[in-house]
Structure formats: C-alpha cells, structure tokens
Amino acid sequence: MIEFKNVEKKYPNNVKALEDINIQIPKGEFVAVIGLSGAGKSTLIRCINRMHDITRGKLIVDGIDIGKLRGYEIRKFRQRIGMIFQSFNLVTRISVLKNVLVSLVPELSAWRKVTGIFSREHKIKALTALEQVGILDKAFVRVDQLSGGQQQRVALARTLAQNPEIILADEPIASLDPVTSKQVMNDFKRINEEMGITVIMNIHHVEIALEYAHRILGVRDGRIVYDGSAKDVTEEVLDHIYKGREDVMKEVEGEKVYV
Numbered sequence: 001m002i003e004f005k006n007v008e009k010k011y012p013n014n015v016k017a018l019e020d021i022n023i024q025i026p027k028g029e030f031v032a033v034i035g036l037s038g039a040g041k042s043t044l045i046r047c048i049n050r051m052h053d054i055t056r057g058k059l060i061v062d063g064i065d066i067g068k069l070r071g072y073e074i075r076k077f078r079q080r081i082g083m084i085f086q087s088f089n090l091v092t093r094i095s096v097l098k099n100v101l102v103s104l105v106p107e108l109s110a111w112r113k114v115t116g117i118f119s120r121e122h123k124i125k126a127l128t129a130l131e132q133v134g135i136l137d138k139a140f141v142r143v144d145q146l147s148g149g150q151q152q153r154v155a156l157a158r159t160l161a162q163n164p165e166i167i168l169a170d171e172p173i174a175s176l177d178p179v180t181s182k183q184v185m186n187d188f189k190r191i192n193e194e195m196g197i198t199v200i201m202n203i204h205h206v207e208i209a210l211e212y213a214h215r216i217l218g219v220r221d222g223r224i225v226y227d228g229s230a231k232d233v234t235e236e237v238l239d240h241i242y243k244g245r246e247d248v249m250k251e252v253e254g255e256k257v258y259v
C-alpha cells in the first residue's frame, strides 16, 4: 500500500509541483496518472521512490515512512521499486542479456562487469525475465539493433528481474508507435495481473490509459482533480482535467493525445 498524506512538493526554485495530495494505492492496482504537461505527474511518481523528496506531509510505503530513510536504507528500499523511463535507459552497445544482468547485480565488482562472469542463478533470473516479456530470442543481440518497442521490453525485463513490488513508469510509450505501444501496454497488463505487481504510470495517451488502467488519477496544477475508476471517466471529467488547454490537444491516428 502506498499512502500520500497531505503531500506537498516544492522545488528549490519555489515551484510548487504538488499540493495537498491525499491518496492510497493498494497493492496490485494499475494506476494511470494523466494531466497536462507540467501538471505534476512525473513529480508525483518520482516522489514514491525518493527520486524527489517531498517538502510537506508523509509518504508511506508498506508501513514505512520513506521520508525517514537514509543512505543505504534508501538504496535498499529502491530495490523494491522498478522504474521505467520514456528513454529506456539501456546501455546500447552491449547485449540484451548483459543489460539485465548488470542491473541485477549493481554492486558487482568492475572486473566481473568487464569479464561478464555472472552466477548461474543470476543468468536464469535474467533469462526468465526476458521470457516474461517475450524477447528471450533477443538475449544475445546488441541493444542498438532492437526497435524502440523491443528496447522498452528489455527495460521492463531488467526491472522484473529485480522482483519489484511496484513498477513506476514515466511515459513508457511516449516514443513508440501505436502498435508497439499496445504491445508494451499488454506487457504491463500481464505483469500487473499475473504477478500482482502494482503499476503506476504517467501517460499522455488518454484512450490507452482508460483501456488499460483500473484507476485514473487526473492531476491539474499539482492537485488531484479526479481519482476514480477508468470506466467512470467521462468527457466532463476529461474537460475538468484538461479544461482551457484544448490548444495542447492533438489527434493522432484517431486518438486524443494531450501534449
């Protein structure tokens, strides 16, 4: 369970990115965070793994007040939370398998990284994760030879290999075409349903968010203006989240995308 209690995030330049956030996210939910550019979506997600520190309130994850964690405790806590980015964050000049292995053992000594000597247990874990996202056949291919969608699946496998309880995804499909986007979203759905991993995702594609997520958080000017089931999201709700900013709406292949 993730709990935000009166959470505020003010950046050092005095921009208040989050204000009075009060939400609870039970284990196993698939949550999509939607809203205009600059609304505070990334900040909201990144506070959960302490990439950003909140400036007021409390953020409690499985009973732990994460604001109180220090140094090593933060690193240990982060191992339970996977993070997926728009830009994949892979090492493109090495193989798919090695990308997963290296992140699996971040404390690995330099010589092991260079020589590629990994334990049998780690190799099995890495290969299993690649199988879970359907790219086991690419294990020995260099990452720069893969499509964007395949690279995002490698990033997902890398996260899965760490056995996370929560996956935070910051615009994971923003640089993918519509067909590949759906494949990646299907991976997230399967991971959420079959492994019970909580997924919290920032996403600009409203229709995709409504199709895949159980719950929608609509953020506007740092506040939650909608919190409810995806199936209850109406045109009025979307207007409330995006109102006055139709100028930032684009239609891409019949789908509304807010940019």
Ligand SMILES: Nc1ncnc2c1ncn2[C@@H]1O[C@H](COP(=O)(O)OP(=O)(O)OP(=O)(O)O)[C@@H](O)[C@H]1O
Residues within 6 Å of the ligand: 011, 012, 013, 015, 016, 017, 035, 036, 037, 038, 039, 040, 041, 042, 043, 044, 202
């Ligand atoms: N490191 C930072 N320092 C100062 N201000 C920041 C920082 N990061 C974000 N902000 C500001 O905080 C507000 C919320 O930004 P955030 O990135 O969370 O929004 P977002 O909804 O994720 O936007 P986008 O969809 O464009 O990624 C914006 O006004 C932004 O300019």
